[in-house]
Amino acid sequence: MTRLDPQARSLLQAMQAAGLPPPFTLPVAEARRARRRQLVAGPPRVEMVQVEDDRVPGPLGGIPVRWYRPRSEGELPVTVYFHGGGWTVDDLDTHDHLCRRLASRSQAVVFSVAYRRGPEHPYPAAVEDAYAATVWVAAAGRARGVDPARLAVAGDSAGGNLATVVTLLCRDRRGPAVRFQALAYPVTDHWLAGRASYQQYAEGYTLTREFMKWAFENYLPDGFDRADPYLFPLRAVDLSGLPAALIVTAEFDPLRDEGRAYAERLRGRGGRRGPPPRRPDARLPAPGGDRRPRPRRGRSLR
Numbered sequence: 001m002t003r004l005d006p007q008a009r010s011l012l013q014a015m016q017a018a019g020l021p022p023p024f025t026l027p028v029a030e031a032r033r034a035r036r037r038q039l040v041a042g043p044p045r046v047e048m049v050q051v052e053d054d055r056v057p058g059p060l061g062g063i064p065v066r067w068y069r070p071r072s073e074g075e076l077p078v079t080v081y082f083h084g085g086g087w088t089v090d091d092l093d094t095h096d097h098l099c100r101r102l103a104s105r106s107q108a109v110v111f112s113v114a115y116r117r118g119p120e121h122p123y124p125a126a127v128e129d130a131y132a133a134t135v136w137v138a139a140a141g142r143a144r145g146v147d148p149a150r151l152a153v154a155g156d157s158a159g160g161n162l163a164t165v166v167t168l169l170c171r172d173r174r175g176p177a178v179r180f181q182a183l184a185y186p187v188t189d190h191w192l193a194g195r196a197s198y199q200q201y202a203e204g205y206t207l208t209r210e211f212m213k214w215a216f217e218n219y220l221p222d223g224f225d226r227a228d229p230y231l232f233p234l235r236a237v238d239l240s241g242l243p244a245a246l247i248v249t250a251e252f253d254p255l256r257d258e259g260r261a262y263a264e265r266l267r268g269r270g271g272r273r274g275p276p277p278r279r280p281d282a283r284l285p286a287p288g289g290d291r292r293p294r295p296r297r298g299r300s301l302r
Contacts, residue, residue, distance in 0.1 A: 084157030086215025138176030160186025
């Protein structure tokens with residue numbers, strides 16, 4: 001651990017000293033409660049002009065969302081944010097501090113989305129919620145004081161997966177024009193894809209291979225397609241026509257290599273020449289049932 005950033009080393013030591021059971025060893029409901037106890041923090045918080053809980057139309061009813069507005073004057077850019085947690089745990093409250101900091105530092109409205117989670121709602125429920133929320137912001141956001149022409153998506157880990165999948169769907173369905181995507185250690189491929197970082201950093205850090213195995217078991221429907229780009233965006237045949245991207249990976253992280261591979265694909269725009277394909281009829285499979293990153297000197301983990 002000599003290459004670890006000192007703050008990262010301190011975090012690991014505190015986690016080890018606490019002796020908390022890993023989420024994947026607990027029933028899902030208890031895992032969610034444990035994550036909330038660990039991550040939901042009290043004051044002091046970054047102050048916002050307005051923080052408002054709301055619901056927006058979704059495929060199966062209202063989707064809970066939370067608005068963060070850093071200042072009152074003018075139409076502000078808007079970032080639709082999708083929290084991480086392996087599509088299973090975490091929620092609006094676990095990422096409240098992160099969204100406040102993101103809104104404050106970017107001076108953009110942050111629109112945080114509580115998409116449906118597995119295992120109660122396997123793929124494609126989360127994807128459809130993420131896309132529906134993004135479409136709603138683009139259509140109705142001006143009435144809430146945001147500029148839909150300056151629309152970005154962002155997310156961490158599983159939320160980074162959802163963010164970039166939303167850009168694929170916006171392209172394929174002729175949806176809103178997303179200007180930018182910010183992805184923190186995104187999930188872009190299956191955990192059994194054989195990437196070296198999954199072996200090298202399988203355990204001992206904040207994210208483990210066993211957690212990702214558990215997360216995929218909760219998220220993936222029976223008979224899923226390993227080539228489905230809305231599940232595994234790194235497998236997309238064509239990545240052209242997508243917005244500019246910032247991808248942040250962590251050195252000591254099973255997801256490191258697929259994040260880097262996705263960045264390389266995006267840098268080369270991944271394939272076909274000419275205009276990107278437009279598929280307004282792009283379909284997802286039927287449901288199977290109902291930290292903000294910052295650059296540092298030194299290496300980091302997740």
